[in-house]
Every structure is written in structure tokens, then in C-alpha cells.
Amino acid sequence: MRIALLEDDVATAQLLTVWIQAVGHNVYHFERGKALLQALQRDSFDLLLLDWLLPDIPGDEVLKQIREQHGWSLPVVFITQRDSAEDIVLGLNTGADDYITKPVRPDELLARVHAVARRFGTEPKESAVQFSPYSFDLRSHSVSRDGADLSLTQKEFDLALFIFRHAGQLLSRAHLLENVWGRNASVTTRTVDIHLSRLRRKLGLGEGSGWRLSAVYNYGYRLESVSAKTYSMVV
Secondary structure, eight states, X not given: OEEEEEOSOHHHHHHHHHHHHTTTOEEEEESSHHHHHHHTTTOOOSEEEEOSSOSSSOHHHHHHHHHHHHTTSSOEEEEESOXXXXXXXXXXXXXXXXXXXXXXXXXXXXXXXXXXXXXXXSSOOOXXXXXXXXXXXXXXXXXXXXXXXXXXXXXXXXXXHHHHHTTTSEEEHHHHHHHHHOTTOSOOHHHXXXXXXXXXXXXXXXXXXXXXXXXETTTEEEEEEOSSOOEEEEO
């Protein structure tokens, strides 16, 4: 997962980063609330970890702005020294999906991060998934539309599955590049544009498909359902 960490204490941030990266996730550290809010205007993440006590904007206010500007599809977990029952209730009522009090234990942190990820569908275990009229076979890495097989390369399959899993979300080019090609891949964001152009043609996204892929200037892409078609999983 691509995780944004808002923590003003550098030593704490480094420790949390080591724990999280050790299990394969990528962490982007921000020391100020304003810096994270600005980053969210040009980039996207799978999960946010927020401190509450910050030098510029309190964490609860950061969360309020995130919910107002980016909705409720982005999971957020508070990590803070504020441990009273009233604080926990306030944090959850403000829009947090979970709440961890300091000092943080690595096993608890990772368990809660993965639990939130499962609730938001970022750690799927199904063997097939359908976004009508498209069906993705996760074992054979093949895609069909209304039962007819479509010819996609491996990267096109990975990219298509990722954007369908995150339908409705605005995804930055860097987010797509990192999740499909890997953080250290020697390719540019132009590669994302080229592959999405091919996917739009090969999948027939647009009229009659029930799905629309839109480019957002200087940011990235959003795949949206334009019909009442449903999503289902086969385990």
C-alpha cells in the first residue's frame, strides 16, 4: 500500500516507517498538516496515518478538511498521545476509521493497518472479481467483457484491475505508477498515460460499457461507473 504518515516527531516517524516498510508498504512522511493537505491536491494514497498534536493544524482539523475535500473513501487512522475516552470518541466521530494511542507497538500498528485495509478492500483474497460487464480472473490474469475474452498484456491487466478496484477515486499518476510498476521502476508517468489510453480502447470504456475513464489535468485519472451496474466477488 501507499501510506501517508503525518507525524511531526522525526524519530517517531522514522520508527513507524521502518515497521511499515518492513512488511512491504511504501511510506511518505509529512511533518506538517498543511504539507499533507497540499500533497493530497496533487497525489493520492491508500491510507493516511495522522498524529493529532501538530505544530500548525490540529490533527482533527486536518481530518475534517480531508473528509470535506476528499470524501470518505480514503481510510484514516489516528496515532496520538491523546488517549482519553473523550478524545477517542471525538477522533472517531470526526471521521477516523481507527485510533491508536502512543506509545505504539509494532504488532498492534500493523494489525490495525491491515484490518483497515481489509475493510476498504485493499487486501483482497478472491479468485475472481466482476465489475459488470467486465470479469477479472485473478488466477489466469485474464479479462472478459460480457463473456468475450479481451487481449491485455500483464501490465494492462494489473492496471485495469487496480483502477476498477479503486473506481470513483481520483488516483495520481505517481500512485498508479508505483502500484502497478513498482516504486523503483525505471519508467515515467507518461507510461501510465499510454497504458490507460490503450485500456480505454481495448476495454471499450465509454458508451455502452457503463464505465467512464476521465483524466484530471496535472493530477491523474478517475474511473467512474455511469450506470447501476454492480460489483461482486467470487471466493
